[in-house]
Amino acid sequence: MKQFQVIGIGNAMVDVLARTPDEFLTEHGIGKGVMQLIDKARATELYAGLGPARQISGGSAANTIAGLAGLGARTAYVGKVRDDQLGAIFAHDLRAQGAVFDTPMSGPDVVQETGRCLVCVTPDGERSMSTYLGVSEFLGPDDIDAAQIEDSDWIYLEGYRFDGPDSHSAFAKAIRACRKAEGRVSLTLSDPFCVDRHRDAFRKLVAEDVDLLFANRVEMISLYEADTLDDALKSAAAEVSIVACTDGENGAHILSGGERWHIPAVPTEIVDATGAGDLFAAGFLWGLIEGKSMEACGTMGCLAASEAISHIGARPEVDLKELFAQV
Amino acid sequence: MKQFQVIGIGNAMVDVLARTPDEFLTEHGIGKGVMQLIDKARATELYAGLGPARQISGGSAANTIAGLAGLGARTAYVGKVRDDQLGAIFAHDLRAQGAVFDTPMSGPDVVQETGRCLVCVTPDGERSMSTYLGVSEFLGPDDIDAAQIEDSDWIYLEGYRFDGPDSHSAFAKAIRACRKAEGRVSLTLSDPFCVDRHRDAFRKLVAEDVDLLFANRVEMISLYEADTLDDALKSAAAEVSIVACTDGENGAHILSGGERWHIPAVPTEIVDATGAGDLFAAGFLWGLIEGKSMEACGTMGCLAASEAISHIGARPEVDLKELFAQV
Numbered sequence: 001m002k003q004f005q006v007i008g009i010g011n012a013m014v015d016v017l018a019r020t021p022d023e024f025l026t027e028h029g030i031g032k033g034v035m036q037l038i039d040k041a042r043a044t045e046l047y048a049g050l051g052p053a054r055q056i057s058g059g060s061a062a063n064t065i066a067g068l069a070g071l072g073a074r075t076a077y078v079g080k081v082r083d084d085q086l087g088a089i090f091a092h093d094l095r096a097q098g099a100v101f102d103t104p105m106s107g108p109d110v111v112q113e114t115g116r117c118l119v120c121v122t123p124d125g126e127r128s129m130s131t132y133l134g135v136s137e138f139l140g141p142d143d144i145d146a147a148q149i150e151d152s153d154w155i156y157l158e159g160y161r162f163d164g165p166d167s168h169s170a171f172a173k174a175i176r177a178c179r180k181a182e183g184r185v186s187l188t189l190s191d192p193f194c195v196d197r198h199r200d201a202f203r204k205l206v207a208e209d210v211d212l213l214f215a216n217r218v219e220m221i222s223l224y225e226a227d228t229l230d231d232a233l234k235s236a237a238a239e240v241s242i243v244a245c246t247d248g249e250n251g252a253h254i255l256s257g258g259e260r261w262h263i264p265a266v267p268t269e270i271v272d273a274t275g276a277g278d279l280f281a282a283g284f285l286w287g288l289i290e291g292k293s294m295e296a297c298g299t300m301g302c303l304a305a306s307e308a309i310s311h312i313g314a315r316p317e318v319d320l321k322e323l324f325a326q327v
Numbered sequence: 328m329k330q331f332q333v334i335g336i337g338n339a340m341v342d343v344l345a346r347t348p349d350e351f352l353t354e355h356g357i358g359k360g361v362m363q364l365i366d367k368a369r370a371t372e373l374y375a376g377l378g379p380a381r382q383i384s385g386g387s388a389a390n391t392i393a394g395l396a397g398l399g400a401r402t403a404y405v406g407k408v409r410d411d412q413l414g415a416i417f418a419h420d421l422r423a424q425g426a427v428f429d430t431p432m433s434g435p436d437v438v439q440e441t442g443r444c445l446v447c448v449t450p451d452g453e454r455s456m457s458t459y460l461g462v463s464e465f466l467g468p469d470d471i472d473a474a475q476i477e478d479s480d481w482i483y484l485e486g487y488r489f490d491g492p493d494s495h496s497a498f499a500k501a502i503r504a505c506r507k508a509e510g511r512v513s514l515t516l517s518d519p520f521c522v523d524r525h526r527d528a529f530r531k532l533v534a535e536d537v538d539l540l541f542a543n544r545v546e547m548i549s550l551y552e553a554d555t556l557d558d559a560l561k562s563a564a565a566e567v568s569i570v571a572c573t574d575g576e577n578g579a580h581i582l583s584g585g586e587r588w589h590i591p592a593v594p595t596e597i598v599d600a601t602g603a604g605d606l607f608a609a610g611f612l613w614g615l616i617e618g619k620s621m622e623a624c625g626t627m628g629c630l631a632a633s634e635a636i637s638h639i640g641a642r643p644e645v646d647l648k649e650l651f652a653q654v
Contacts, residue, residue, distance in 0.1 A: 019644075052393070052420040052642055055382035066379070085412040085440070093379040113412070315379055317346075 002181075003151040004100070005073045005289050009144075009174055010061030010158030011136040012079030012103075013115045014086045015274065017127075017312055018053040020120040025128055030120060033273075035129040035191045037163060038118075043132035046118050055086075056313035057093035058117055059136075060190055061158035063275045063314040067282025067304060069098040071320050073289055076100035076152070078143060078174075080135045083107055086114035093315065103143050106135040125270030125309065133163070140166035141173045149174050150181035154212075154285065159190030162198040175209050186212035188281055189219040196222060212242040212288075214281045220245050229253075233260075242294070244284050244301065246277055254298045263298035266306035275314020279304040283320065292327070299327050329510075330478040331427070332400045332616050336471075336501055337388030337485030338463040339406030339430075340442045341413045342601065344454075344639055345380040347447040352455055357447060360600075362456040362518045364490065365445075370459035373445050382413075383640035384420035385444055386463075387517055388485035390602045390641040394609025394631060396425040398647050400616055403427035403479070405470060405501075407462045410434055413441035420642065430470050433462040452597030452636065460490070467493035468500045476501050477508035481539075481612065486517030489525040502536050513539035515608055516546040523549060539569040539615075541608045547572050556580075560587075569621070571611050571628065573604055581625045590625035593633035602641020606631040610647065619654070626654050 025032050028046060038046065057066070065077045077094055081087030083105045094101045106112070115134035119127050139161060149155060155178045161167045178185055187202075187210045189195050195202060202223055206213055213236055217229050226232035229247070236243045237255040245253045251265040283304030287297030303323045304316070311317050352359050355373060365373065384393070392404045404421055408414030410432045421428045433439070442461035446454050466488060476482060482505045488494045505512055514529075514537045516522050522529060529550055533540055540563055544556050553559035556574070563570045564582040572580045578592040610631030614624030630650045631643070638644050 047419060050419075050423060052384065052423045053416075054640060055416060057379065089380075089382060092374060092377075096377060096379045313381060 002153055003074060004076050004148070005152065006065065006068055006154040006156055006285055007076045007078065007149060007152040008061035008065040008156040008158070009078040009161065009171065011059050011115060011133060011160050012062060012081045012090050013059035013117045013131065013136065014090055015056050015058030015117045015119050015314065016047070016053045017056060017119045017121060017272070017274065018050045020051065020122060022122050024120060025122065030128050030130060032122070032128050033126050034193055035131055035160070038130045038132055040132060043116070043118065043130070046130055050118060054312065055089065056315060057090050058275070058314050059090070060160055060188065060278050061156055062094060063278035064156060064282045064285070065099050066094060066097045066315050067279050067320060068286060070316050071282070071286045073286060076148060078103050080139045080143065081105055081114040082110065082112065082135045084113050086116060090114060106138060110135060110138070119274050121272045121274070121312065125273055127272060127274040137164045138166065139164065139170050141169045144170050144173045144177070146173065146177040149177035150183070152178070152183055154184050154186055156281070156285070157185065157187045159188055159194050159202065162194065162201060168201065184211040185209050186214065186285070188214040188277065189223060192218040192222050195219050199223065206236070207239045210240050212244065213240045214244050214277070216246045216277060217248065244298065246280050246305065251302055252280065252298050254294050256294050259294070261295045261298055263295065263302050266302050268306040268310050270309050272312045273309050275308040276305040278314055279308035279316060296327050300324050303327070329480050330401060331403050332479065333392065333395055333481045333483055333612055334403045334405065334476060334479040335388035335392040335483040335485070336405045336488065336498065338386050338442060338460060338487050339389060339408045339417050340386035340444045340458065340463065341417055342383050342385030342444045342446050342641065343374070343380045344383060344446045344448060344599070344601065345377045347378065347449060349449050351447060352449065357455050357457060359449070359455050360453050361520055362458055362487070365457045365459055367459060370443070370445065370457070373457055377445060381639065382416065383642060384417050385602070385641050386417070387487055387515065387605050388483055389421060390605035391483060391608045391612070392426050393421060393424045393642050394606050394647060395613055397643050398609070398613045400613060403475060405430050405466070407466045407470065408432055408441040409437065409439065409462045411440050413443060417441060433465060437462060437465070439464070446601050448599045448601070448639065452600055454599060454601040464491045465493065466491065466497050468496045471497050471500045471504070473500065473504040476504035477510070479505070479510055481511050481513055483608070483612070484512065484514045486515055486521050486529065489521065489528060495528065511538040512536050513541065513612070515541040515604065516550060519545040519549050522546050526550065533563070534566045537567050539571065540567045541571050541604070543573045543604060544575065571625065573607050573632065578629055579607065579625050581621050583621050586621070588622045588625055590622065590629050593629050595633040595637050597636050599639045600636050602635040603632040605641055606635035606643065610651070623654050627651050630654070
């Protein structure tokens with residue numbers, strides 16, 4: 001038995017969540033429902049305009065790992081924070097959930113701080129994210145402990161981290177280590193604009209190295225520049241063992257071994273969509289770990305996603321295992 | 328017209344809120360429902376044992392000021408933070424709510440950080456607080472801008488800040504300035520153990536300088552070392568123009584000008600009691616500002632308190648003005 005079941009690699013972030021009217025997005029040029037990268041100056045400016053907020057640990061892959069750890073999976077996370085107060089919060093919350101997190105913290109020799117994501121939650125529950133990457137940008141091959149990766153059944157790569165050249169090498173190193181030890185590789189496409197920025201790199205990675213691909217409808221269509229979701233799903237299924245594609249209120253589509261399943265969404269009041277995709281991935285991976293059917297994996301994904309959108313913040317607030325009891 | 332309607336003075340804090348079972352309190356020697364002061368080492372130890380948390384600006388008087396600012400009152404707050412990330416969060420949240428906050432931040436010449444309060448929220452919704460004061464302890468007379476205080480109708484003093492000798496002089500300076508400009512003085516007793524620690528000083532302050540006294544049942548009885556709440560309320564009413572005493576699920580008792588009113592509590596599911604007293608004070612003071620009857624002031628206090636306990640964190644999440652529309 002390997003020490004870890006899933007190791008996630010991504011942007012370590014603390015979310016700064018505030019409710020805003022839709023006008024705030026238009027006034028400040030924030031794209032609704034997507035993630036935009038911002039520099040420190042813009043982060044300062046946006047934050048000054050933002051209403052009272054709350055701070056909850058985030059980061060896409062970190063949310064997935066927190067969800068898995070909460071379910072009892074043996075997990076670790078790799079991502080960069082600084083030795084500042086937000087970094088301490090991020091590290092605490094992951095470890096308190098039961099995940100291993102020992103990526104070296106950046107010290108006072110760098111000017112950047114721990115990354116943060118300003119999350120505007122509009123009245124419809126949609127989340128629009130402005131991300132100051134901070135030191136999370138510096139994730140490089142030296143941060144990948146090959147022995148740790150070899151000791152994991154799965155790695156889970158966050159598409160967002162494609163926004164840094166050193167991180168491509170970090171991902172490559174992680175994939176080599178994973179493959180060497182017969183581990184499996186999962187990837188989430190993260191965001192449609194992120195797919196746009198790195199389509200060729202994603203396509204190559206998916207075709208050559210990915211066993212399990214997570215995406216939502218828009219990302220999936222964008223990746224293959226397809227006309228319809230069905231076309232994109234077929235292209236993906238031809239390259240990847242398991243495709244798990246979320247589709248908002250339509251639930252999720254799972255494709256594997258020539259078969260296809262549609263999983264209906266779990267009806268929930270949308271309080272804050274932050275983390276829905278991340279927790280879908282946590283639920284789905286947990287199903288795989290537990291040896292469940294593809295359909296059951298998809299159902300667990302949808303249940304976990306519905307929990308995430310029922311409250312402010314991306315980290316689970318209830319025992320997901322209880323939610324999964326009947327699956 | 329003065330520039331400010333209420334200026335609050337107290338411990339500037341960021342709350343670190345986590346749900347814990349009751350056993351966590353007994354295991355770690357945390358007194359249920361009260362506030363205990365802890366040093367940095369104990370804060371580190373407790374935090375390490377705490378589950379995943381969320382960070383929301385707090386501080387008793389700051390919560391009251393945030394509530395008042397949200398209602399549209401002209402407010403300011405005086406309290407010490409450091410120039411660190413938690414300090415920036417605290418300052419942002421107050422200013423974003425519309426309050427003036429310009430107490431000089433402590434710089435890197437002090438080792439202490441911005442204060443934080445580890446809030447354990449048990450399944451019954453009760454909150455048990457372990458407070459690392461950090462630089463909030465250093466509030467001294469130099470931080471009081473007499474001209475600013477003179478320009479306010481009310482000052483609102485947080486009993487917790489009696490835990491620092493320099494702050495006694497700070498309060499004295501603020502009271503002098505307030506009196507000089509014919510302002511009025513309100514005080515909250517904050518916590519039964521805090522009353523125990525400083526009973527003589529509180530008694531003297533109440534008898535000589537306080538126009539409006541906020542307390543809960545236990546604090547009120549403790550202040551006068553009375554046998555019953557009625558005895559304590561009578562003693563308080565003999566010394567103070569307005570007495571506003573919360574009484575948990577029994578609502579609140581208001582005494583003024585020889586009259587007495589009982590205000591029933593607003594039935595609410597108790598999610599997290601953090602900030603209930605602070606928001607009661609905000610609602611009550613807002614009623615006074617608006618020239619409402621004592622009974623209406625008490626009702627506004629109870630409505631604001633019920634909002635505070637209906638969610639995690641002490642800062643209001645809905646428009647209190649809408650809640651007050653029918654009062």
